Amino acid sequence: MLKAIIGQKTSKKNSYGKLLTPSFAISLVIFIAIVVLSAFAPVFATHDPNKNELQSSLAGPSKSHWLGCDVNGRDLYSRVLYGGRTALMGALGVVGLSIVLGIPLGLVCGYVGGLADTLIMRLCDVILAFPTLLLAFLFVATFGRGITISVVALGIVYVPMLTRLTRSLAIVEKNKTYVSAAISLGYSPLRIMYRHILPNCISTILVQLTLDLGYAILDLSSLSFLGLGVIEPTADWGAMLGQGRLYLLVNPYLSTVPGAVIVLSVVSLNIFSDCLRQYLDHTQVQLPSFEEYASRLEKQQKPQESGA
Amino acid sequence: MIDMENLLEINGLTVELMTERGIVYALSGVDLNVAHGQIHGVVGESGCGKSMTAKSIMRLHNPKRSRMGGTILFEGEDIAAMEIKEVERLRGKDISMIFQDPAMSLNPLMSVGNQIAEMARVHLKSSKAEARQIALGMLEKVGLSPAINRYRQYPFELSGGMQQRVMIAIAIACSPKLLIADEPTTALDATIQAQILELIQSLSDEMGMSVLFITHNFGIVAEICSAVSVMYQGRVVETGYTRSVLDNPAHPYTAALIASIPTMALESQKRLGSIPGRPDTLYENLSYCPFCARCPQAFGQCRNERPGYQYLEDGHRAACFGIGG
Numbered sequence: 338m339l340k341a342i343i344g345q346k347t348s349k350k351n352s353y354g355k356l357l358t359p360s361f362a363i364s365l366v367i368f369i370a371i372v373v374l375s376a377f378a379p380v381f382a383t384h385d386p387n388k389n390e391l392q393s394s395l396a397g398p399s400k401s402h403w404l405g406c407d408v409n410g411r412d413l414y415s416r417v418l419y420g421g422r423t424a425l426m427g428a429l430g431v432v433g434l435s436i437v438l439g440i441p442l443g444l445v446c447g448y449v450g451g452l453a454d455t456l457i458m459r460l461c462d463v464i465l466a467f468p469t470l471l472l473a474f475l476f477v478a479t480f481g482r483g484i485t486i487s488v489v490a491l492g493i494v495y496v497p498m499l500t501r502l503t504r505s506l507a508i509v510e511k512n513k514t515y516v517s518a519a520i521s522l523g524y525s526p527l528r529i530m531y532r533h534i535l536p537n538c539i540s541t542i543l544v545q546l547t548l549d550l551g552y553a554i555l556d557l558s559s560l561s562f563l564g565l566g567v568i569e570p571t572a573d574w575g576a577m578l579g580q581g582r583l584y585l586l587v588n589p590y591l592s593t594v595p596g597a598v599i600v601l602s603v604v605s606l607n608i609f610s611d612c613l614r615q616y617l618d619h620t621q622v623q624l625p626s627f628e629e630y631a632s633r634l635e636k637q638q639k640p641q642e643s644g645a
Numbered sequence: 646m647i648d649m650e651n652l653l654e655i656n657g658l659t660v661e662l663m664t665e666r667g668i669v670y671a672l673s674g675v676d677l678n679v680a681h682g683q684i685h686g687v688v689g690e691s692g693c694g695k696s697m698t699a700k701s702i703m704r705l706h707n708p709k710r711s712r713m714g715g716t717i718l719f720e721g722e723d724i725a726a727m728e729i730k731e732v733e734r735l736r737g738k739d740i741s742m743i744f745q746d747p748a749m750s751l752n753p754l755m756s757v758g759n760q761i762a763e764m765a766r767v768h769l770k771s772s773k774a775e776a777r778q779i780a781l782g783m784l785e786k787v788g789l790s791p792a793i794n795r796y797r798q799y800p801f802e803l804s805g806g807m808q809q810r811v812m813i814a815i816a817i818a819c820s821p822k823l824l825i826a827d828e829p830t831t832a833l834d835a836t837i838q839a840q841i842l843e844l845i846q847s848l849s850d851e852m853g854m855s856v857l858f859i860t861h862n863f864g865i866v867a868e869i870c871s872a873v874s875v876m877y878q879g880r881v882v883e884t885g886y887t888r889s890v891l892d893n894p895a896h897p898y899t900a901a902l903i904a905s906i907p908t909m910a911l912e913s914q915k916r917l918g919s920i921p922g923r924p925d926t927l928y929e930n931l932s933y934c935p936f937c938a939r940c941p942q943a944f945g946q947c948r949n950e951r952p953g954y955q956y957l958e959d960g961h962r963a964a965c966f967g968i969g970g
Contacts, residue, residue: 513749514744514746514749514750515749515750515751515752515753517705517744517750518742518744518750518751518812519752520705520736521703521705521736521737521741521742522736522737522741522742522764522767522815522816523733523734523735523736523737523738523767523768524737524763524767525733525767528767532755532763533752533755536752536754536755537752537753537754
């Protein structure tokens with residue numbers, strides 16, 4: 338399927354569009370590094386992230402503690418790695434939940450329409466009327482603190498955006514001839530929605546999802562920063578930032594390092610999604626100039642000739 | 646018509662559509678019969694109701710915005726009166742349709758093989774492997790070979806003619822009894838047109854499949870259709886065997902249409918015939934002959950009464966007061 342999405346503007350051999358632009362590559366490398374370091378945190382960590390060594394409380398960077406220790410004497414470097422797990426797993430949970438709820442709802446609204454559409458869209462309007470974090474506060478206040486509850490709360494808050502997007506895309510696709518053709522071939526509405534309409538919307542949805550992933554990291558960290566997310570002693574970037582801020586003058590690394598990691602992951606995801614959009618969007622192909630293209634083709638052909 | 650064994654019998658079909666400017670009487674009494682194994686042409690100018698008739702057979706109108714009357718008997722069962730669930734069972738399996746623009750009618754993100762296989766999966770409940778075999782067979786059948794390579798290709802990798810072949814393969818994958826071809830060659834150039842026509846004809850012969858062939862081209866009708874119905878303003882004005890209609894057009898509209906076919910003959914240096922005026926809008930349900938304003942032979946009765954069918958020899962009939970009068 339990817340071949341068809343991309344292939345409509347680029348053929349395999351003489352590809353116009355370059356996927357690996359510098360910004361795309363850099364953002365990808367940063368994000369993959371963060372994912373790998375967090376996923377294999379036990380391998381890369383030097384200490385148990387939750388072990389208190391009170392004698393080294395607020396210690397600065399040293400050979401044994403690369404980034405120093407927090408107020409409870411826990412190794413900052415190891416906690417940043419483990420905190421990445423919390424952030425990434427949490428963000429995946431948020432986006433996963435919004436996919437599971439948002440895409441089916443959006444397809445039903447867009448394709449079936451009618452009363453279901455009206456009801457679901459009005460419900461979305463209600464949710465969208467509240468600021469994201471405020472609504473998440475409401476959930477936390479009602480159901481209590483904890484990473485699971487924050488993830489579910491943010492997941493639900495993220496649903497309306499995805500529902501709206503999917504709905505608008507589905508409406509566009511619904512009016513194309515191939516959908517009427519599918520109806521006249523006797524396919525069920527469910528099949529048409531999932532096998533025909535959804536794949537044709539997926540490139541835009543994919544971009545939105547990578548963007549959402551970045552925002553989810555940010556929002557989860559915000560909740561934890563305010564003390565509404567994770568419960569101690571779980572390592573989390575937002576919580577670490579919140580706690581470290583109290584000792585900014587004693588050990589600035591405690592707040593700046595988690596903050597920097599949050600920024601890096603969100604920015605790299607944003608750039609990544611922007612590059613993805615440019616690559617998948619048919620109307621925004623960045624074509625090389627004719628001379629550039631011709632010389633590139635020449636270069637491609639030369640090695641083949643010498644080989645033959 | 647003549648054959649009592651009709652696969653499809655449309656009697657007095659009316660379709661009214663709701664629009665912002667009022668009710669459009671899109672079809673006002675269509676009578677049309679398609680015999681088993683017959684290729685039946687439907688001819689007429691734009692907006693005369695050809696595609697509307699096809700859509701009605703498939704029940705593709707929005708039931709909330711339209712009203713249907715009359716009967717559409719398919720193998721003796723009235724499609725017009727069916728529950729939509731029952732119609733869905735007919736669609737694709739017993740009645741299939743191919744459209745004017747193949748590039749728009751194929752799912753752009755599914756390999757063509759999978760699109761054919763999907764028909765078998767849905768309607769014949771075949772396994773993945775069986776469906777694949779059926780799809781490969783169909784690709785060969787419509788002349789796309791080597792089928793193995795074509796199977797994996799996407800619509801954008803094929804030419805218009807090949808795309809239409811794929812559409813046909815999808816439509817006939819479940820051996821439908823009736824194929825509705827809605828101007829299947831209009832978007833194709835002349836040489837490809839001929840190939841597609843030949844393909845449809847040979848498939849019809851081979852599978853005993855009836856075809857309702859919608860076109861505005863009398864040349865195509867003469868080539869592949871054994872019977873033809875001429876439509877004007879939402880009505881069938883003349884119907885009969887192709888030879889008899891082409892040689893002895895009874896309705897003035899048919900005669901005028903035939904006169905406006907360009908010929909290659911060098912001696913005919915005269916101007917191409919055309920029909921003066923243009924069709925009325927369909928915002929009222931006319932109680933007179935819709936063609937009378939453009940008809941050279943129109944007389945008093947034509948402007949006051951709606952003509953019924955006058956029967957000629959061999960099932961040939963036309964709705965005109967001028968016949969035999």
